[in-house]
Amino acid sequence: MPATVAVLGGGYGGMTVAKALDDVADVVLVEPRDAFVHNVAALRGVVDREWTDRLFYRYDRLLERGRVVHDRAVRVSGTEIALGSGQTIEADYVVLATGSSYPFPAKIDVLDSAAAKDRLHATRDSLERADRVLLLGAGPVGLEFAGEIRAAWPEKAVTIVDPAGDVLPAFPVEFRSELRRQLEVLRIELVMGTSLRDQPPSEPGEHKTFTATTGTGAEITADIWFRCFGVEPATGYLAGDLAAARTAGGHVEVTGDLRLPGQERVFAIGDITALPEAKMAKSAGDHANVVAANIRTLINGGGEALTTYEPAPPMIALPLGPKGGVSYTADTGVLGPDVTSEIKGADLRAGYYAEMLG
Structure with missing residues (x-):
């Protein structure tokens, strides 16, 4: 057997x-879950209605002999x-x-794909009505989400708050300089080195205007907020x-x-x-x-030595919308928006996973 x-x-x-x-x-x-969720593209699925369906692929055709137990x-x-x-x-x-x-929407927290799509649509509707967006967390998720929002709605004001002194400090200064340059072009405001004194009075993703105060005493008014850490x-x-x-x-x-x-x-x-x-x-x-x-x-009997895994060195492909972003590996150095879009930005590898799942 x-x-x-x-x-x-x-x-x-x-x-x-x-x-x-x-x-x-x-x-x-x-x-x-009743379907595989392509979380890499989840933030695109929030801002772009056509992408919502591209996040979910049923498991029916993944295995020819095996079985999936939900x-x-x-x-x-x-x-x-x-x-x-x-x-x-x-x-x-x-x-x-x-x-x-x-935290949603970077990862979909609803098991049923139909209900998950409904939540994504509702979040998009709330975002569409908001003029000012507050994101808590300037890690890869917060930065990517900010880029997606600005690409979809160039008129919206987007502010990111993070207690760290700089964005993505684990990466070289050249990478961070290019990242900051693109964020400035997109008019995404970074408020670094501080956090909010209190959590906003609304739920994440809820359209409700509020004013929050940072630890340094600055006031930020927004119509919607999201948690981008945790x-x-x-x-x-x-x-x-x-x-x-x-x-x-x-x-x-x-x-x-x-x-x-x-x-x-x-x-x-x-x-x-x-x-x-x-x-x-x-x-x-x-x-x-x-x-x-x-x-x-x-x-097969264990006659051969087992393969070992070497942890990957620091690398990142960070899209800022379909046409922007910055990437880095030790071998290639810093790569700008055109290459980042080719790597990840435009398709977000959805085609690869669609093919894998038949």
């Missing part, structure tokens, strides 16, 4: 490893998985790919020996071959790993390729 591989989470990493092992194992992909793992101990429905899956190999949560890895289901791999911050320690320490048949990929690298869809896909190769080796 072929080995059973349970993949928990159908995001970028999970669906990649599930598809890669479909020909050699009985793959069970456990995913509570459920959630509530307890995982070793290779035994308890689901929210009360069912239990006994697997030969387990891949933890449950990802992370992040990632949380989804690992609360780990139990027994697996729980020992969970760090204080909720990430999971992994060995060089992406197994949990002391575990021969339990792997982890994507946002939940404690690897010292940026949490990106590309990294999740790279993890998936390593894990798929290693599980294939183990299924």
Whole structure:
């Protein structure tokens, strides 16, 4: 009988490893959503109605032999998985790919795709009525969202507030200078080195005019606001020996071959790993390729050495709307808006994932 591989989470990493092992194992992909969500393009899906449908792809055609179980793992101990429905899956190999949560709309927090589309449309309607937008957080999400808003509605005022002294300080000064240049051209206001004294009186994404005061005493009036910080890895289901791999911050320690320490048949990929690298869809896909190769080796008898993963060096492709943005890798240096648009800005890799999901 072929080995059973349970993949928990159908995001970028999970669906990649599930598809890669479909020909050699009985793959069970456990995913509570009714469709894959292309979160990389979620901010474009907020401002552009035509993009909303391009965020969601059903799993029906992902696997030829395996199956997708629309459920959630509530307890995982070793290779035994308890689901929210009360069912239990006994697997030969387990891949933890449950990802992370992040405030809407950067990540869609609604499981049903039809309801998620309705929420995106409602958020867009609120944004359309707002003249002044406040974003809390000047990380990649806040900056990308600001660029999307200005590209869609050039007349809107956009302000970003962040307690850090500068934008994306982990990247070279040349990158930050080009980023600031484009933000200035877009007339996106950066308020750095401070935060709001109190949370706005409205809910994120709600159209309601308010005035907020920063820690330095400055007043900012806006009609709508969004939280652009606060990632949380989804690992609360780990139990027994697996729980020992969970760090204080909720990430999971992994060995060089992406197994949990002391575990021969339990792997982890994507946002939940404690690897010292940026949490990106590309990294999740790279993890998936390593894990798929290693599980294939183990299924075939383990005669070959397992593949190890080297954490990626700092890199970023940060679009500021479909035609703007700045990118950086150590090999290429700083790349401007034209190249960034080719890499990510115009299509946001939607075509790649649409093809993968059939």
